[in-house]
Amino acid sequence: MPTTYELKLGPLTRQLPLIKLNATTTIASFVLLGDAELTDYAATELTKRLQSLDFDYLVTMESKGIPLAQALSERTHHPRFIVLRKSIKDYMQTPLTAAVSAITTSADQELVLDGTDANLLRGKRVVIVDDVISTGGSLATAHQLLTRAQAQVVGQLAILAEGAAADRNDITYLGKLPLFES
């Protein structure tokens, strides 16, 4: 039984550890945080995919999407991006929240849009960006929060699509990641 999966993305290769999540599901663990080289490459490639898209804000989800959104913001000359948080902070004003289930987190989580950010996004064209789209749970929750904030989601981007997400035609991604299910 191998212990790693070899991910190839353009000129880059990574050995991803195989992690058993439960009795039936094993993932090739892709942790973007700290991988400056891959973040840089992915941002350059995704920027090409954004070239013909008119949008006002990039939106990402805490926490693994943050360095990617930062790099994409710089490359696309969008000086501000929005981060959907995993919990309500004391400094937030009238936050919007929604429940989310993620493949890598056993307990249900929530996503939070600070009311100040919601005001900024009202009537704006937004692109959601994340590191991996798998079950699509956090993407759907992000989409729901943004719709509640009256933003228009005009694009959904990820570095990798995992498992069945690779068959979706409503996301743009650079590479596929297998999901090992028995």
Ligand SMILES: Nc1ncnc2[nH]cnc12
């Ligand atoms: N393969 C994966 N690695 C890390 N985080 C994930 N979230 C969803 N799929 C993942």
